[in-house]
Amino acid sequence: MSVENRGAGRRRVPLGKIVAWAVLIVLLAITLVPFYWMLRTSFSTTASLPSNSENPLPADFTLDAYRRVLGLSSADESIAAGGSTGSLNFWVYLRNSLVVAVSITAVQTFSCALAAYAFARLRWPGREVVFSIFLAALMVPPIFTTLPNFVLIRDLGLLNTYLGIVLPSLLMSPFAVFFLRQFFLGIPKEIEEAARIDGAGYFRTFFRIIVPMSSAPVTTLAILTYVGAWNEYFWPLLVGQSEDVRVLTVALGIFRAQTPNGGPDWAGLMAGTVIAALPILVLFIAFGKRVINSIEFSGIK
Amino acid sequence: MTATGVPGTSRSARWKSLGRRETRVALLFITPASLGFIVFYLVPTFRGVWLSLTDYDLFSPGTFVGVDNYAKLLGDSVFFNALGVTLEYVLINITLQTALALLLAALMHRLAKSIVIRGILLAPYMVSGVVVALLWLWLLDYQIGLVNNVAEFFGLPREAYFGDPQLAIITVALINVWKSMGYTALLLFAGLQAIPKDVYEAASIDGASEWKTFWRISLPLIRPVLALVLIISIIGSFQIFDTIAITTKGGPVNATRVIYYYIYDLAFNRYDFGYASAMALVLFALLMGVTLLQLRLTRANRSDLG
Secondary structure (H helix, E strand, O other): OOOOOOOHHHHHHHHHHHHHHHHHHHHHHHHHHHHHHHHHHHOOOHHHOHHHOOOOOOOOOOOHHHHHHOOOOOHHHHHHOOOOOOOOOHHHHHHHHHHHHHHHHHHHHHHHHHHHHHHHHOOOOOHHHHHHHHHHHHHOOHHHHHHHHHHHHHHOOOOOOHHHHHHHHHOOOHHHHHHHHHHHHOOOHHHHHHHHHOOOOHHHHHHHHHHHHOHHHHHHHHHHHHHHHHHOOHHHHHHOOOOOOOOHHHHHHHHHHHOOOOOOOHHHHHHHHHHHHHHHHHHHHHHHHHHHHHHHHHHHO | OOOOOOOOOOHHHHHHHHHHHHHHHHHHHHHHHHHHHHHHHHHHHHHHHHHOOEOOOOOOOOOEOOOHHHHHHHOOHHHHHHHHHHHHHHHHHHHHHHHHHHHHHHHHHHOOOOHHHHHHHHHHHHOOHHHHHHHHHHHOOOOOOHHHHHHHHOOOOOOOOOOOOOOHHHHHHHHHHHHHHHHHHHHHHHHHHOOOHHHHHHHHHOOOOHHHHHHHHHHHHOHHHHHHHHHHHHHHHHOOOHHHHHOOOOOOOOOOOOHHHHHHHHHHOOOOHHHHHHHHHHHHHHHHHHHHHHHHHHHHOHHHOO
């Protein structure tokens, strides 16, 4: 690793290393400090923020901001604390985000795994052509199909329904099909043939052998899909503004728009962002290694 | 393990029936995904082209107007401004992000391979663009934002990062550098990991400095990965929306009215679906061009390792 040269080189290498570590630490700090500031602000009182701007700790530690965005304090209390007049109910938005992300993840992963298996393992006429058409969909910028999709969802009367929010990504994601196909291709054919000889049909082979054997990549894909669905803003903004189906990202955007421009409710806004970010960060800490490995894998492929 | 050869049926007939059954099963397996594909990807692609040739406005059935929308595009100064702003954004975003990601990837590769470090650097990429936008809106606040407070401490002037037309698009570009540099670095790091160790050992025996090793060995050998990463990030970069929708809404004046936001504004605030579709198709063509160009460059660079 390190260049252990005799003489002049010896003194220069540690210095370079110190500089390199310093650069790395600065970049790590730039990454982490904003997250800390988000937490610090969320535990503060909005009114105390201006006079405590040099204080690295929460200004007048309190959980009021969380109570406010979760709809636990009265409207008068909220306004007194510098909050917005609009009703805030992050419990409902949290539930909506959960419903949307879970249903997209479950159905899309299943549907794409079936298709990926057919593309990787079954022989049928037209397989390669259909697969390339699926892949070509990756080239179309989302906004181009979003406009006609919005018209369709509206014509079906599905605006402001869960179904309208999830439907376009429910059954198909070109990336998911491509990702899983790569893994299915790597499973030795002999295993499947042995199962076939034992009398297992295609469905049994798929559910009892292929899926359990690929549980790691399937889980990884499910996590990536979940994170993507949870973080999505554009489509839910178009079709799901009403309170009862509003997801967290849309709610944050509306909260930001409602908050008074002169003195925004920063503590409340940061409490809202913590609520939106925390489930993903927890998931990421739990499955981080797997996610990192799969991103590296997708980079090499 | 018993019924290997079923007596009585000829080999070819069995294969044929197997093929037919296999085809039926395959079609069944791809049915759900194909349904989603046809309804929400394939048909809308054609419908989008059709919409771009009409004056559809969501409320009345549109009439065919030929290439009027495209002609209108040529005379729309806001469109050309949006194109310019988008290109400026992409240029700043991609240049800085790639440079920092290369630096980070090299540091991770030669200094610290710890998965914790990779995890921390990836964290901003995992949270929603809306969260990131709100967070930086607060950090960059003119009056009491952390960045302006720190700047003042060092004797620098306070800046209205989102309010100053000169700064706004640079600010948005930097925010997204912060969000994505860890992700890009991770992809490049994976490319560096794939380089055989003995190449570095040889360089070290020859007494090459780290600096020289990076420019002469690491960079040339990850060029194919770098090209691929660039194409993915450039395409993503052209589609900047979340940050702008949350922070500046295209302003001040039109300083951050990028093409994605302009299309959104046309379609969903002015209901000009025909015109918005035409613009989206132009964006589509532009991204195709970027991809094809990049693919040609990648292929030209193929034979580096091995």
